[in-house]
Amino acid sequence: MEVIDHFLSxxxxxxxxxxxxxxxxxxxxxxxxxxxxxYKSKEYLSHNxxxxxxSKLYSLAKRLNFFLKLKHLxxxxxxxxxxxxxxxxxxxxxxxxxxxxxxxxxxxxxxASKAANTYKEKGLLLSFDKAHFDVITMWHSLEHVESYSExxxxxxxxxxxxxxxxxxxxxxxxxxxxxxxxxxxxxxxPRHLWHFSANxxxxxxxxxxxxxxxxxxxxxxxxxxxxxxxxxxxxKLWFLKGLCVxxxxxxxxxxxxxxxxxxxxxxxxx
Numbered sequence: 001m002e003v004i005d006h007f008l009s010x011x012x013x014x015x016x017x018x019x020x021x022x023x024x025x026x027x028x029x030x031x032x033x034x035x036x037x038x039y040k041s042k043e044y045l046s047h048n049x050x051x052x053x054x055s056k057l058y059s060l061a062k063r064l065n066f067f068l069k070l071k072h073l074x075x076x077x078x079x080x081x082x083x084x085x086x087x088x089x090x091x092x093x094x095x096x097x098x099x100x101x102x103x104x105x106x107x108x109x110x111x112a113s114k115a116a117n118t119y120k121e122k123g124l125l126l127s128f129d130k131a132h133f134d135v136i137t138m139w140h141s142l143e144h145v146e147s148y149s150e151x152x153x154x155x156x157x158x159x160x161x162x163x164x165x166x167x168x169x170x171x172x173x174x175x176x177x178x179x180x181x182x183x184x185x186x187x188x189x190p191r192h193l194w195h196f197s198a199n200x201x202x203x204x205x206x207x208x209x210x211x212x213x214x215x216x217x218x219x220x221x222x223x224x225x226x227x228x229x230x231x232x233x234x235x236k237l238w239f240l241k242g243l244c245v246x247x248x249x250x251x252x253x254x255x256x257x258x259x260x261x262x263x264x265x266x267x268x269x270x
Contacts, residue, residue, distance in 0.1 A: 003182045003189050006232035008038060013189040015172075022200020024172055026189045032146070038191055061220050066096050068220075069139070069263075076214055076265050077135050077164050084133045086155065087141025105133075109145065133158055137166045140261075142201075143192040152208050159268040165210055168218055168263045173197040176222060176229075176249040176260040185228035186260065198262055210266035217253060221261035222246045 001015050003026075018025040030038065073080055081103055085094050088106030097104035136159055145151045159165060170186035171177070172195045177184045187195065202212050226249060227242030235241050253259040 003187050005189050022197040024195035026193050030190050079134045082133045083135045085137045132160045135164045139168050143169050143194045163268045165266040169196050170261050174258050174260045175252045180229045183229050183232045185225045205266055209269050211269050213267050214265040216263045217259035218261040218263055219250050222249045
């Protein structure tokens with residue numbers, strides 16, 4: 001399927017099956033040298049704030065999502081003392097966790113944005129020598145990495161025995177994706193180099209030595225993605241249309257169990 005980078009460059013890319021079932025890839029893939037330019041925008045809200053209505057809406061959703069994420073982490077982790085957030089954007093998540101007296105660290109591998117400099121200023125970049133964490137989280141970051149297999153291989157030894165790996169990512173097999181097709185903001189090419197189905201992600205991580213213990217839909221993500229998709233379509237009433245489609249998406253997904261975005265909780269096994 002041909003998909004346009006609606007967000008920034010307006011260039012065309014192809015989303016096609018990879019060698020692994022349940023995983024799609026973006027082609028052509030930008031080189032490591034060229035990839036940073038696709039992140040350089042004040043509109044890229046996970047790393048920036050621009051004062052727009054959409055930015056304020058995103059910030060509100062981010063704060064509400066924080067409490068939901070923390071609730072689930074505490075529910076499934078018997079020991080939530082040390083945490084690493086991989087791909088932590090502007091550092092909001094770990095900053096809030098530290099306020100809760102959780103020893104949280106962020107690692108931002110996507111140096112295309114100024115987030116890396118922000119991390120250095122806050123002292124949040126971390127050396128991984130002999131580091132072991134109770135929990136590692138990846139909130140919509142696995143789809144961005146150049147090699148998801150190398151990334152998981154890198155992170156696995158950093159998780160304590162029976163510690164948790166929490167991964168959230170868009171689901172290209174969701175009703176929402178089929179509704180918007182090439183306008184679906186969940187594709188976000190070429191920043192998203194990989195696109196996972198629920199089964200594709202779970203099967204890979206189980207083969208990599210993780211045990212799935214829980215999966216939870218991220219209902220709020222659907223509203224954000226639908227609103228953004230409506231903007232890409234040029235809808236004048238993008239807020240209302242996105243809200244309505246987001247409601248439909250969550251309603252349909254309640255029965256199909258194929259959600260727009262899902263949080264997967266895995267236990268690290270030897």
